[in-house]
Amino acid sequence: MTHVALVGPEIEENLSLRYIASSLAARGHTSDIVAFNGPTDFGPAIARIMETNPAVVGISLAFQWRASDFFAFAVALREAGFRGHVTAGGHFGTFAAREILTDFPEFDSICVQEAEETFATLTDHVGTGRALEGIAGLWLRDAGGTAYSTGHPALPDLATLPWPDRRGEPAACFGHGIAPLVSSRGCYAKCSFCCIAAWHEQSLPGKRYRLRDVDDVAAEMVEMQRTRGIDIFVFHDDNFFVPGHRKNIDRFNALADALERRGIGDFATVVKARPTDVTPAVFEVLKKRLRAIRCYIGIETDADQGLSTLQRWAQSKQNHRAIEVARSLDLYACFNMLLFDPDTTVESIETNLAFMRFAPEFPSNFGRVELYAGTPLLARMAAEGRCRGDYLSWDYTLGDARAERVFQLSMRCFDERNFGVDALANRIMGTRFDIEVFRHFHPDLFRQEWAEEGKALSRAMTLSGADSLERIVRFVKDGGSASAEEALVAEETTKLRAAEDAVRGNARDLARTLLATVKRGKPLTWIGDRVATPLQKAREVA
Numbered sequence: 001m002t003h004v005a006l007v008g009p010e011i012e013e014n015l016s017l018r019y020i021a022s023s024l025a026a027r028g029h030t031s032d033i034v035a036f037n038g039p040t041d042f043g044p045a046i047a048r049i050m051e052t053n054p055a056v057v058g059i060s061l062a063f064q065w066r067a068s069d070f071f072a073f074a075v076a077l078r079e080a081g082f083r084g085h086v087t088a089g090g091h092f093g094t095f096a097a098r099e100i101l102t103d104f105p106e107f108d109s110i111c112v113q114e115a116e117e118t119f120a121t122l123t124d125h126v127g128t129g130r131a132l133e134g135i136a137g138l139w140l141r142d143a144g145g146t147a148y149s150t151g152h153p154a155l156p157d158l159a160t161l162p163w164p165d166r167r168g169e170p171a172a173c174f175g176h177g178i179a180p181l182v183s184s185r186g187c188y189a190k191c192s193f194c195c196i197a198a199w200h201e202q203s204l205p206g207k208r209y210r211l212r213d214v215d216d217v218a219a220e221m222v223e224m225q226r227t228r229g230i231d232i233f234v235f236h237d238d239n240f241f242v243p244g245h246r247k248n249i250d251r252f253n254a255l256a257d258a259l260e261r262r263g264i265g266d267f268a269t270v271v272k273a274r275p276t277d278v279t280p281a282v283f284e285v286l287k288k289r290l291r292a293i294r295c296y297i298g299i300e301t302d303a304d305q306g307l308s309t310l311q312r313w314a315q316s317k318q319n320h321r322a323i324e325v326a327r328s329l330d331l332y333a334c335f336n337m338l339l340f341d342p343d344t345t346v347e348s349i350e351t352n353l354a355f356m357r358f359a360p361e362f363p364s365n366f367g368r369v370e371l372y373a374g375t376p377l378l379a380r381m382a383a384e385g386r387c388r389g390d391y392l393s394w395d396y397t398l399g400d401a402r403a404e405r406v407f408q409l410s411m412r413c414f415d416e417r418n419f420g421v422d423a424l425a426n427r428i429m430g431t432r433f434d435i436e437v438f439r440h441f442h443p444d445l446f447r448q449e450w451a452e453e454g455k456a457l458s459r460a461m462t463l464s465g466a467d468s469l470e471r472i473v474r475f476v477k478d479g480g481s482a483s484a485e486e487a488l489v490a491e492e493t494t495k496l497r498a499a500e501d502a503v504r505g506n507a508r509d510l511a512r513t514l515l516a517t518v519k520r521g522k523p524l525t526w527i528g529d530r531v532a533t534p535l536q537k538a539r540e541v542a
Contacts, residue, residue, distance in 0.1 A: 002029045002127030005049045007073065008060030010035035012171060013180055015236060016090065017060055018164035023116040026162050029123050033167065036073060046076055056085045056123050058111070061093035061100075064195070064372055068392055074106040085126045089115045091195045094202075095373035097139035099391045101147035110139040112149075113203055114185070116156050155203055158185065158212045163220050166228060173437045174514070175521030176231040176268075179224055183217045183255070185210050187238040189274060191300075192311040192380070193341075195372040196238050211242070214251065218258035225264060232293075232437065234270040241277035248282050256289035268440050272296045275314045278322035280329075287329055293436040297322050299335040299364075302355035303348035309341050310369065311376070316355075323359045330451075332436045333362050334429055339410075339469075340368040342381060342396060344403045349473055353466050360462040361455035363432055365418050365425040368407060371396060402476050409472050409485065413492045414465070417500055424500045428461055430524030431507040438514050445517050453510055457503050464499035468492045 137153025
């Protein structure tokens with residue numbers, strides 16, 4: 001038996017680490033899951049590892065934007081005197097393995113791709129002092145210190161892979177337990193900016209996704225409800241849907257049937273979809289039989305230029321249809337807008353602002369397309385000589401000078417709202433979730449006016465943002481001088497903060513009303529959204 005420490009973000013249950021933990025347990029090994037969510041966790045996480053002295057430390061490198069934090073963690077761990085094996089993995093780790101081992105001697109290896117089998121076998125070998133060279137799925141160093149790959153690993157069999165480790169207290173909303181799970185791995189699409197698609201393309205070229213059997217998914221859900229009190233199941237599938245509307249209807253009905261056969265109690269689901277997946281027939285089954293209370297719809301952009309640059313496989317009319325379907329079913333949906341990309345024009349921005357006005361009652365956020373390791377978009381930008389920085393953080397300038405100016409001015413005004421520590425664009429999604437949880441599980445106490453109030457909060461956020469962005473666009477189109485920028489930013493920032501203060505106060509009042517009525521648990525408005533990953537922003541590159 002060998003002891004392992006698994007380090008990564010645990011704002012919600014980290015399925016990548018928890019699948020590895022259960023695979024380790026199946027081999028007879030033990031593990032600690034060490035949360036590193038932010039700066040305040042740094043010291044305690046180091047101290048915990050030094051106290052328990054595991055033979056192996058595994059560090060999650062799923063998010064490129066936090067890679068520097070985890071590299072600093074590995075450096076500090078070695079400086080504290082840790083002498084065990086340090087490995088890492090995840091999307092970013094897979095694509096940047098050579099560079100990481102070249103630049104950071106603190107790491108002994110990198111596990112690439114889906115690493116349950118690789119990590120467990122590595123732990124077997126470290127624990128017994130055996131060499132690692134024969135283990136597929138690793139990057140190691142040769143005698144001269146040069147990084148090399150041991151070969152691509154075999155994909156784990158989703159039918160036999162142990163369910164993820166579920167230690168610890170789950171998150172909850174009004175006392176209803178929340179847990180993430182997956183019914184598949186990968187995504188059938190191939191967006192140019194998405195590292196997930198690029199990652200799965202390495203293992204399953206052309207297909208890029210695999211499905212779990214619905215009976216196994218249902219069994220896991222029922223087990224979690226009976227042993228942990230989970231009522232809300234957040235499907236973290238990269239895409240909960242498969243190609244073909246009829247296939248989705250059949251799969252959703254099959255999962256609902258399997259849950260009913262196992263006697264599941266009241267439950268709700270949260271899923272992600274592409275706009276092309278959304279039809280009235282599919283979403284009626286999703287809402288009625290799988291009891292979906294929230295769906296993230298990957299709109300990303302409504303401009304023809306953006307749809308082409310990002311290779312979205314969608315059209316504007318499908319974006320609009322997706323919103324109309326959600327609206328007709330009164331289904332809480334949310335989305336992000338990648339308002340800025342390498343080819344964005346002012347006209348593209350205006351098209352996307354019109355879409356935000358088309359769907360103001362649905363919570364949304366906006367930002368810029370970032371360049372992620374392994375993606376076709378990064379390869380294209382590198383070939384065009386438009387990247388600056390390095391593999392730790394790539395940056396670029398938009399090709400259209402006016403669009404770049406709109407981007408720079410917008411970020412100065414919207415940074416706090418969109419990306420701050422307590423970004424209201426994310427917090428309001430939690431408020432809307434509170435409303436839907438209350439409506440679903442406590443219909444006898446629910447008042448429809450709360451749903452309308454929630455929509456009004458989202459509408460106020462969206463429209464105040466669209467108004468500000470339109471004024472910035474107008475300033476740029478009119479050739480506003482550089483000397484006038486400070487006054488513009490000051491004026492827009494003041495207006496945005498005032499709108500946010502009003503929305504934040506009303507959201508808190510609404511949460512208090514809901515809690516006073518239901519008299520159990522806490523709302524996500526107070527504790528933060530635990531069911532969505534915030535929109536990411538690249539760090540500054542000098």
